[in-house]
Amino acid sequence: QKEVEQDPGPLSVPEGAIVSLNCTYSNSAFQYFMWYRQYSRKGPELLMYTYSSGNKEDGRFTAQVDKSSKYISLFIRDSQPSDSATYLCAMIRNAGGTSYGKLTFGQGTILTVHP
Amino acid sequence: DAGVIQSPRHEVTEMGQEVTLRCKPISGHDYLFWYRQTMMRGLELLIYFNNNVPIDDSGMPEDRFSAKMPNASFSTLKIQPSEPRDSAVYFCASSAPGVTEAFFGQGTRLTVV
Numbered sequence: 001q002k003e004v005e006q007d008p009g010p011l012s013v014p015e016g017a018i019v020s021l022n023c024t025y026s027n028s029a030f031q032y033f034m035w036y037r038q039y040s041r042k043g044p045e046l047l048m049y050t051y052s053s054g055n056k057e058d059g060r061f062t063a064q065v066d067k068s069s070k071y072i073s074l075f076i077r078d079s080q081p082s083d084s085a086t087y088l089c090a091m092i093r094n095a096g097g098t099s100y101g102k103l104t105f106g107q108g109t110i111l112t113v114h115p
Numbered sequence: 116d117a118g119v120i121q122s123p124r125h126e127v128t129e130m131g132q133e134v135t136l137r138c139k140p141i142s143g144h145d146y147l148f149w150y151r152q153t154m155m156r157g158l159e160l161l162i163y164f165n166n167n168v169p170i171d172d173s174g175m176p177e178d179r180f181s182a183k184m185p186n187a188s189f190s191t192l193k194i195q196p197s198e199p200r201d202s203a204v205y206f207c208a209s210s211a212p213g214v215t216e217a218f219f220g221q222g223t224r225l226t227v228v
Contacts, residue, residue, distance in 0.1 A: 032215050043119075043206055043219030044158070088158065092215060102148070102171070103217060105158040 003027050006089055006106025015115050019076040023089035023106045026070065030091040030104070033065050035074045038086040038108065047087075048074070079113045086110050119220035121207050127226045133195040136223045138207030139188055148217060149182055149192050150206040158206070164190065197227045 006023045013019055021035075032051055036044035048063045050056045050072075056063045064073040076083055090103040120139040128134050140147045148163040162172040167184045175182070179198070184190040194201055204224050208217040 034215070041222075041224075043208075043221050045219070046216045049215060102160060102163060103158075104160070107157040 001026065002107075003030075004089060004091060004104050004106045006109060008107045008109055010110040010112065012112045012114065013079055015079060015081060015113055017079050017113070019074075019079050019083070019111060019113075021074040021076075021087050021089075021109050021111070023072050024070055025072075025091060027091075027093070028067075028070065029093045032092040033063070033072050034090040034092075034103070035061075035063060036088045036090055036105075038088060040085075044088055081113050081115055084112045119207055119209055119218055121205075121220035121223050123223060124221060125224045125226075127228065128197055130198055130227055131196040132227075133193065134197045134201075134225060134227075136192040136205050136207075136225070138190045138192070138220060140190070140207070140209030141211075141218055142188070144209035144211050144218075145187070146210040146212075146217075147184060147190050148208040148210075149190070150208065150219075152204045152206060152222070153202075161192070194225075197225075199227045201225060202227050 004025045034049040035047040037047045038044040048058055050063050050065050053065050053067045060077045062075040086108040088108040089106040122137045145166050149161040150158050151161055152158045159174055161174045162182045163170055164184045180194055182192045204222045206219050206222045208219045210217045
């Protein structure tokens with residue numbers, strides 16, 4: 001069983017829809033939770049990161065973490081064609097010492113927003 | 116800064132040949148990571164360095180894979196001999212001290228025929 005599970009989709013939605021992307025994880029040692037966005041033939045780029053359980057909002061994007069359920073989500077409001085990309089959840093076991101950037105990724109969800 | 120620079124962008128080689136992938140991290144970053152991405156397995160961490168020293172190479176699939184970081188501005192990932200199952204996109208990433216974000220390069224798309 002993988003430490004981080006993510007439905008690879010693909011997910012296709014009309015422009016303006018609310019998109020919900022989700023990941024589950026099995027290792028309670030994960031402390032930092034991130035969402036990366038990867039456009040075709042590009043490297044992943046950090047979209048958002050959270051540390052504690054709860055919600056974090058940034059424009060049209062909301063990241064949600066529920067540590068008790070080991071479940072994280074990314075919501076995209078008013079989705080746009082430019083949001084079409086692969087979204088990868090990622091986690092870090094601890095914040096100190098040599099663990100920075102040692103990301104464990106989900107499989108990635110391919111999202112297409114059509115006009 | 117130009118970001119993390121990887122070369123080559125594309126590499127096609129024959130089975131059994133040696134392949135060397137190169138990476139220049141962002142100046143001032145002291146962590147460097149090599150990832151491999153495939154459709155089947157997603158993004159996997161192969162190895163990472165801190166201050167040019169390999170810290171964890173448990174993700175390196177086999178002895179055919181090796182990585183070096185001779186100085187703070189350069190790293191290589193070598194596959195010798197290469198096999199078709201090594202075909203993937205290889206990413207290099209770097210991060211700064213005390214920062215959780217890793218910055219990725221554009222990747223090297225490797226095809227072994």
